[in-house]
Amino acid sequence: MSTRGVIGTGVAIWALALSLSVRAHPGPAIAAAAPHPVAKTRPAVPPASVAPKPAERAKTEPIPPSNADCLACHGDGSAVRADGRPVVVKPEAFEHSVHGPLSCVDCHQDLAKGIEFPHPEKLAKVDCSTCHPDSVAKYKEGVHARERAKGSIEAARCVDCHGMHDIKPKSDPESRTYHLNIAATCTKCHGDADVIRKGGIPSDVTKLFADSIHGLALSKSGLVVAPTCSDCHSAHDVRRRDDPNSHVSKMHVPATCGRCHEGISNQFNAGAHGMALAKGNTGAPTCQTCHTAHGIQRAETASWQLSVIGQCGTCHLDRIATFRDTFHGQVTNLGFRTVASCADCHGAHEMLPASDPRSPISKARLVATCGKCHPNASENFVKYDPHADKHRRAGNPVLYFTARFMTILLAGVFGFFGLHTTMWFMKELHVRRARRRRAGEPVAVHGARSGEGTDGRDR
């Protein structure tokens, strides 16, 4: 039997004794009303030091107050603070909470040692780690605890997410930490402009998430398999994305997303972007570079597919510029998705250079790739360069010189005729003014139409 098992047995004995003592006491038997899974579900604690053997305790220590004792004052709000605010624990809520089988003093341990009643207003802080050491240890590493340690009063504590006396197991649809409720629980603070400002939270992402494919899958489709905040950020070990150990740090994002999108993360890791990232190139894109972190949209929508072209263009500047010179680039720029965008030729996740024979843009596969849209594409057809750069002489000299010729032609024609037209205009204005002065009255130019006025040579 392991140490854990020994302790567990101790707890079971202790809890049994406790429930018997409650039963013996007058008043409502709250703890005893519930069955007794406590020892099984929380085997580790309370520590042996605070769990004396019942016989021993009966002799040496005062009997701690029962739940009924506590609720006698706190159950109906008759217990008030110095300033008059009541300190209420709703008996019903506590009874139905996951901690219902426990007694008040299991958490409020400083009241277990025969204290005078009414007890002082300030009690010791409840230490959840007594029973939940792993979760609390993770929490201590996270951004919430660190901000608390720095003096923040906004950063979440255990009770901010889990509640206080009414905590339900996360499997209970009423629980704050039930899968479909987590987003709302986090939004309480992360969607609150006041908390965002005071807490130094970079931005409000809750609305983005709510409208995202993940958010809608939760709220609209009710999918418990859809990810919520804690699936990417973890429940307790929530860290900033610039923390290398964060689940959402650049290096960890593919693995985090890959927990659900395993097939995609395999493709990504095999591609140029994934390999660059694996080599430690932090300039390489990860999932959220293209898909965004919170406002992730359905990849099938035209609007998203069009917007991602710009995403590719943030790194591949020369490629986006030459793409926009082509029909593909122009039509997509106008907001129509019927023509090829980046991923149609290059693939979406397993991006590979043209030199790799597996790449859809490799020489061997080009006819098939172009053939997806142009069914009769031939070897000749795929000699078209979808990223031809008219400014680079080396790449396509004929295109380069044609572009130069066209520029000179346009500049020449517009330059010459611009001058010609301007001079002609000035001259005709001058002639008209001179004629008007001679005639001493305005002369209609259309006089010419009825056969008078403008005949003769103008000088």
Added chain:
Amino acid sequence: MAETAERETEAADVQPRPAAAAVQVRHVRRFDRADRYLHFLMMCSFLGLAATGLPLLFSEAPWAKAWAHALGGFEFGGTVHRILAVTLIGVFVTHVGRLLHRVIVKKDYSIFWGPSSMVPQPRDIADLFGHFKWFVGAGPRPIFDRFTYWEKFDYWAVFWGMAIIGGSGLMLWFPEQFARVLPGWLFNIALLVHGEEALLAVGFIFTIHFFNGHIRPEKFPMDMVIFTGSLPEAELRHERPAEHERLRRTGGLDRLNAGPPSHRALVVGRFVGTSAVIVGLTLVVLIMYAFLTR
């Protein structure tokens, strides 16, 4: 013969206005009916081609997206562009066919040289310099003949433009078929010249041609000759003294006497011409805007 019949038809159309009836001004025919219809078709298709093509060429301009969607989307715009392209190619082929007919059937070789020819001749260079001299007040206005040097430039610009834009457009329309015989990189060239030539044509027609024909003080608001087919004799004498003199000598003034254009022809011509100018200038403004916000 055809011209006579046409004149008679138009004479019947005349709704004599008091002034026109009182002073019968002799009008001289300059363009026959087919020329005017071809110009009308070319004008409409060209405007439509420009309107449906420019959003692609300036796809990054702030107006392009709204414009393309307002035109009914990229597929519909593309269909309209192709229908108009076929129309314009039809105009081009008809024009060339008419020229061939003149040469082969009528044995009329005047299109190759002389005053009725569009071929640039030494006289045009002299006229060009003479015109510049007149602009700066250093000489008389050149004595222009039937077709001036800037009209010849217009003509050849359109002729060359139709061949280049039409040819490259067909390549881009049927890339897979053309790729059977042409290397793929030619499509890069086709795409480039289709857009650049179009920009040249649109820019030239909607500024220089509009100015020459409609906006300069002597012509403002509109030169009606391309819509009515004829112009007053005095205007001919003023603008093209050489042609007037030749017609006078050879009896052409009587042969080509058209009478004043009908009221209906003037109204229709003004409406069509004004609409075209408004559409064209709007497109020019959009192009300018695109360049400035680039």
